[in-house]
Amino acid sequence: QAGAVVADVEVKGNRTIGSDKVISQIKLRPGQPYNENVVSDDIKRIYETGFFKDIAVDVRDAGAGKVTVVFTVDEKPVLKDVEFKGNRQVGTRRLEKLSELKDGVFIDELKLREAENLIWGFYVKQGYPDVEIDSELKVDRATNQATVVFTIQEQGRFRIRNVYIRGNVAYSDRKIRALIKTRRKWLFGGGLFKQKVLEDDLERIKEFYQRNG
Numbered sequence: 001q002a003g004a005v006v007a008d009v010e011v012k013g014n015r016t017i018g019s020d021k022v023i024s025q026i027k028l029r030p031g032q033p034y035n036e037n038v039v040s041d042d043i044k045r046i047y048e049t050g051f052f053k054d055i056a057v058d059v060r061d062a063g064a065g066k067v068t069v070v071f072t073v074d075e076k077p078v079l080k081d082v083e084f085k086g087n088r089q090v091g092t093r094r095l096e097k098l099s100e101l102k103d104g105v106f107i108d109e110l111k112l113r114e115a116e117n118l119i120w121g122f123y124v125k126q127g128y129p130d131v132e133i134d135s136e137l138k139v140d141r142a143t144n145q146a147t148v149v150f151t152i153q154e155q156g157r158f159r160i161r162n163v164y165i166r167g168n169v170a171y172s173d174r175k176i177r178a179l180i181k182t183r184r185k186w187l188f189g190g191g192l193f194k195q196k197v198l199e200d201d202l203e204r205i206k207e208f209y210q211r212n213g
Helices: 019-023 036-048 092-099 109-125 172-175 195-212
Strands: 003-010 052-063 064-074 076-085 132-140 145-153
Touching: 003 019, 036 052, 036 064, 064 145, 076 092, 092 109, 092 145, 109 132, 109 195
Parallel strands: 003 064, 076 145
Antiparallel strands: 052 064, 132 145
16 A cells, blocks of 8 residues: 555444544544554554454555545443352452442453452452452443453451461560461450461561661
8 A cells, every 4th residue: 555645534343432532543644645654553542542452454445546544443341230249258349349340441351350359369368368259251242231240259267276486586476476466266266367467467577677676
């Protein structure tokens, strides 16, 4: 298509996003010489909107040394609903907030994996290190609307049988234990393992030694 002049620029395949919004990302204009580098940059800008999972460009002969450039886009599905199955210890509203998924957003596998990781991280910090989380994206092809289903196997919570202090020379076990909130289980309960508490304990010990040499 070297030397051809652009007769028209068209957008096809869009369902939710208006053509004007796509055109606003395209620098190639009618009357300009056709330039593949400009088209490549246009495709990149369209992708960066976050609305589309695929973009194709078709250059059609329009006669008299001119071409029509057609951008065919494939929109990501729009999130309609989020469902949770198997969660018994953590409420659905809490999980909805943790997932950071909201109705009406364009959803893809990356956002799905990010939501899984956020939920998994919360469970681990609450003492469920063996939690298993699976997600499924169900798309209605007729409407391009999607439902995300999270299936959660919480497994059991870990309880702490004992807490050992090792490597301390300058300060006694009692002194170190006074700094931490991680506690072993006792006759009437307690002793739940929580990753966040452990991390905070380690940070307090570190700060104590830094302050006291």
